[in-house]
Amino acid sequence: MRLRLFVGALVLLGVALPLAVPWLKTPFLLALSNGLAVLGVAVLIRAGQVSFGNAMFACLAGYGATYAARFWQLDALLLIVVGTALAALAGALVGLFMVRYRGIFFGMLNLAFSMMLFAILGKFGAYTGGTDGLRFERPAFGFVHLDRDGFESALLAVALLLALAAGWCVQRYYRSVSGQALAAIKTNETRLEYLGISAKRIFWGGYILAATLCGLGGTLFALTQGLVTPEMGYWVRSGELVFVAILGGSSHAVGAFLGAFVFEFMKLYAAALLTGMWQLVLGLILIVMVFVAPSGIYGLLSRLLGQRPRSVLKAR
Amino acid sequence: MDGISYAALLFLVAVGLTLIFGVMRIINIAHGSLYAWGGYFAATLGLAIAKFGLSPGLALPALFVAALAVGVLLGSLLEVGLLRRILDKDPILQLLVTFAAFMVLEDLQRLIWGVQPYFVSEVVSQLGTLLVAGVTYTRYQLLVLPLCAIAVFLGLRWFLGRTPIGRQITAVTHDREVATAMGVNAARVSLLTIVIGASLGALGGALASPTTSLVPGIGAEMMVLSFAVVATAGLGQIGGAAIAALLIGISRAFAIYLMPELEVLVPYLIMVLVLLVRPQGMFSVAEARRI
Amino acid sequence: MRPALLQTRGISLAFGGVVAAQAIDFTLSHGERLAVVGQNGAGKTTFINICTGHLKPSAGTVHFDGHDITGHSSRSITRRGVGRTFQLPQIFSEHTVRECLLLAASSVGRRRGFWVPMEEAVDANEVDETLELLQLSSRARDVAGSLPGGQRKLLDVAMALVLRPKLMIMDEPTSGVSSDEKHELMRVLMRALDERGVTTIFVEHDIDIVRCYATRLCAWIAGRVAADGLPEQVLSDPAVVRNVIGE
Numbered sequence: 001m002r003l004r005l006f007v008g009a010l011v012l013l014g015v016a017l018p019l020a021v022p023w024l025k026t027p028f029l030l031a032l033s034n035g036l037a038v039l040g041v042a043v044l045i046r047a048g049q050v051s052f053g054n055a056m057f058a059c060l061a062g063y064g065a066t067y068a069a070r071f072w073q074l075d076a077l078l079l080i081v082v083g084t085a086l087a088a089l090a091g092a093l094v095g096l097f098m099v100r101y102r103g104i105f106f107g108m109l110n111l112a113f114s115m116m117l118f119a120i121l122g123k124f125g126a127y128t129g130g131t132d133g134l135r136f137e138r139p140a141f142g143f144v145h146l147d148r149d150g151f152e153s154a155l156l157a158v159a160l161l162l163a164l165a166a167g168w169c170v171q172r173y174y175r176s177v178s179g180q181a182l183a184a185i186k187t188n189e190t191r192l193e194y195l196g197i198s199a200k201r202i203f204w205g206g207y208i209l210a211a212t213l214c215g216l217g218g219t220l221f222a223l224t225q226g227l228v229t230p231e232m233g234y235w236v237r238s239g240e241l242v243f244v245a246i247l248g249g250s251s252h253a254v255g256a257f258l259g260a261f262v263f264e265f266m267k268l269y270a271a272a273l274l275t276g277m278w279q280l281v282l283g284l285i286l287i288v289m290v291f292v293a294p295s296g297i298y299g300l301l302s303r304l305l306g307q308r309p310r311s312v313l314k315a316r
Numbered sequence: 317m318d319g320i321s322y323a324a325l326l327f328l329v330a331v332g333l334t335l336i337f338g339v340m341r342i343i344n345i346a347h348g349s350l351y352a353w354g355g356y357f358a359a360t361l362g363l364a365i366a367k368f369g370l371s372p373g374l375a376l377p378a379l380f381v382a383a384l385a386v387g388v389l390l391g392s393l394l395e396v397g398l399l400r401r402i403l404d405k406d407p408i409l410q411l412l413v414t415f416a417a418f419m420v421l422e423d424l425q426r427l428i429w430g431v432q433p434y435f436v437s438e439v440v441s442q443l444g445t446l447l448v449a450g451v452t453y454t455r456y457q458l459l460v461l462p463l464c465a466i467a468v469f470l471g472l473r474w475f476l477g478r479t480p481i482g483r484q485i486t487a488v489t490h491d492r493e494v495a496t497a498m499g500v501n502a503a504r505v506s507l508l509t510i511v512i513g514a515s516l517g518a519l520g521g522a523l524a525s526p527t528t529s530l531v532p533g534i535g536a537e538m539m540v541l542s543f544a545v546v547a548t549a550g551l552g553q554i555g556g557a558a559i560a561a562l563l564i565g566i567s568r569a570f571a572i573y574l575m576p577e578l579e580v581l582v583p584y585l586i587m588v589l590v591l592l593v594r595p596q597g598m599f600s601v602a603e604a605r606r607i
Numbered sequence: 608m609r610p611a612l613l614q615t616r617g618i619s620l621a622f623g624g625v626v627a628a629q630a631i632d633f634t635l636s637h638g639e640r641l642a643v644v645g646q647n648g649a650g651k652t653t654f655i656n657i658c659t660g661h662l663k664p665s666a667g668t669v670h671f672d673g674h675d676i677t678g679h680s681s682r683s684i685t686r687r688g689v690g691r692t693f694q695l696p697q698i699f700s701e702h703t704v705r706e707c708l709l710l711a712a713s714s715v716g717r718r719r720g721f722w723v724p725m726e727e728a729v730d731a732n733e734v735d736e737t738l739e740l741l742q743l744s745s746r747a748r749d750v751a752g753s754l755p756g757g758q759r760k761l762l763d764v765a766m767a768l769v770l771r772p773k774l775m776i777m778d779e780p781t782s783g784v785s786s787d788e789k790h791e792l793m794r795v796l797m798r799a800l801d802e803r804g805v806t807t808i809f810v811e812h813d814i815d816i817v818r819c820y821a822t823r824l825c826a827w828i829a830g831r832v833a834a835d836g837l838p839e840q841v842l843s844d845p846a847v848v849r850n851v852i853g854e
Contacts, residue, residue, distance in 0.1 A: 177725050177728050191766065
């Protein structure tokens with residue numbers, strides 16, 4: 001109950017603050033899109049696997065939406081669908097063989113794929129805009145052409161709704177049979193097989209979900225910026241997703257967004273006050289957290305929220 | 317030929333990474349930072365030599381001094397401050413800690429050296445050029461880099477195979493618990509290995525610094541490249557790293573010759589192809605966790 | 608007369624140069640409680656692994672409940688009605704005891720939903736009954752990883768039992784359990800299995816347990832079944848005494 005109130009309070013803040021302080025819209029949008037991608041990575045962490053390449057789905061979705069915007073002048077809402085669908089499809093295809101790997105091999109293969117995408121996007125400039133990326137015109141929103149501020153407000157509203165919906169869906173997934181089986185992959189895949197459950201199929205479902213969430217985040221990001229670059233798919237970006245997933249706490253969907261907001265605002269704060277040394281600050285915070293509070297921000301809050309603290313990470 | 321000097325560089329950095337993995341079973345994502353710091357510090361020394369009017373002959377040795385300094389200081393700091401303390405943690409957390417260390421070192425690097433490019437190439441021009449089969453190469457590229465790589469390779473083989481401490485390192489790499497039970501001081505061995513590995517990574521950077529412009533981001537770039545070499549060869553494989561480095565280095569040279577756009581793609585394409593067929597790497601003996 | 612529950616003909620398997628199983632012809636009927644003994648490496652684990660789909664035989668056939676299951680996957684064999692427990696209990700250490708069983712039960716109806724909470728998607732009564740049967744009800748809300756050895760074994764069995772198998776194959780059910788607890792454990796296990804009408808095969812090293820709980824005994828020596836029959840008979844066979852018991 002307290003958790004619902006908490007989430008409700010967060011959503012309320014998400015609406016009220018940008019209305020009161022307009023320049024908050026962009027950072028909120030960035031945090032929400034990042035949060036969605038982080039949620040995708042958190043799903044994989046639930047299975048005990050870490051992918052250092054999931055940014056490729058965000059990047060792919062972003063570029064897909066960009067091409068769709070440039071060639072077909074689609075409405076922003078349709079672009080969201082297009083980008084996300086592209087990422088879901090890519091996730092399904094890559095996942096077909098990716099789900100046969102575990103642990104470090106899984107991580108490495110994802111990394112390798114993402115770097116291939118990065119290389120292709122960076123080098124085939126004629127088609128992809130190269131390292132400078134591609135821009136696109138601000139699309140219509142629900143068939144209405146809005147000015148910059150209006151567009152951002154509309155996008156923010158949609159992003160908030162999507163984040164809420166995604167979080168809720170992921171939590172339901174976690175509690176469903178497939179979600180519980182996904183978590184069981186981490187502790188005992190043998191047993192799953194001897195229960196007649198195909199771990200590969202379950203993991204495939206989880207991988208597609210992760211790719212879709214990353215794609216959704218990537219598309220929103222692209223729409224916010226009006227620009228996509230290969231950097232969106234760089235390995236450091238994937239690492240940051242994992243970073244934020246752990247920072248926020250991967251045991252509950254809300255953790256992804258908590259982490260993303262802290263991340264975004266630390267970047268802003270550091271830019272203004274610490275000459276941009278946000279990596280230094282966040283890096284140190286995370287190192288301390290790993291020792292002191294490995295369940296992340298959500299882990300710290302969970303007791304206050306009346307939730308049973310559930311460890312998602314192994315203690316050896 | 318160009319491929320060989322590039323392969324030499326890749327090998328130096330990759331072998332450091334693989335050594336560290338061998339003793340700690342942790343992939344040190346901060347390894348790229350060691351490369352970058354080695355390069356930047358070497359550049360600083362080079363500039364100091366010029367500034368204080370010291371003998372130009374010191375330029376080449378200065379590279380090695382820089383590498384050693386960075387390797388010893390940063391390496392021991394990493395081991396004692398971080399790696400040693402996360403041995404018992406979830407693998408995901410281990411990766412994250414080294415990633416966080418990478419982030420910290422990236423910012424520190426920018427703090428110390430700024431964002432403007434450093435290009436301290438006196439050493440290369442000092443050594444002059446060589447004409448081979450109608451193509452002009454710098455002596456540095458043709459001789460210094462490959463010779464260093466070969467020296468390191470042979471040196472490591474001798475060290476790990478013949479010296480007592482080297483054999484202890486090999487023992488810990490195979491099985492830390494068993495080695496400890498047999499009386500090996502795993503902590504001391506780890507520290508030494510990491511300092512060696514870090515120094516090799518830094519050496520890569522130091523040796524690369526006269527040939528390339530040092531900018532923020534080279535650490536990240538080399539991190540993922542050296543990891544591609546290590547993953548292709550098999551984690552912990554030293555000889556394999558040499559072969560993988562050669563494979564990637566020469567393929568890249570061919571790519572540049574045939575279709576320059578493919579240059580950046582090649583290492584990762586090779587990595588994907590190898591991992592799909594043999595996830596444990598070309599030379600690893602262990603079986604991969606594949607279902 | 609009911610057909611045999613499990614039947615193998617000519618099962619053979621060799622690893623490199625070592626023959627793990629040689630032309631095994633074997634029949635198991637409904638209701639039997641078969642104990643399998645033999646030294647390590649004698650072939651009993653290999654045989655079990657072949658029957659549960661973990662290994663594929665190089666020759667021969669395996670029939671279960673009238674169906675040919677030779678070379679089928681563990682998943683498919685489990686669905687046919689073969690349950691298995693392991694020397695080291697294979698449980699979901701981060702789930703609670705009840706969650707472990709709920710997840711096990713979910714595979715029965717092949718409900719792989721993404722939306723309905725697990726508690727609502729499976730038959731909770733079935734789960735609670737099984738918990739009761741194996742005396743784990745008091746631990747239902749505890750995390751499985753926190754269970755002591757004996758109860759882990761019981762959970763291992765419970766997870767297999769909740770699928771309503773016809774045959775249960777248990778790999779060293781009392782290993783790692785202290786001697787005073789062994790008999791209690793076997794009592795609970797056997798009562799549960801009888802209650803559910805499950806035919807049992809169990810691999811055992813403890814001869815005392817074998818004497819008390821088995822209706823039939825197979826002794827393995829060097830990849831072959833050296834003796835097969837009533838426990839007392841087999842245990843007095845000189846070859847068995849020499850090769851198996853004298854260890």
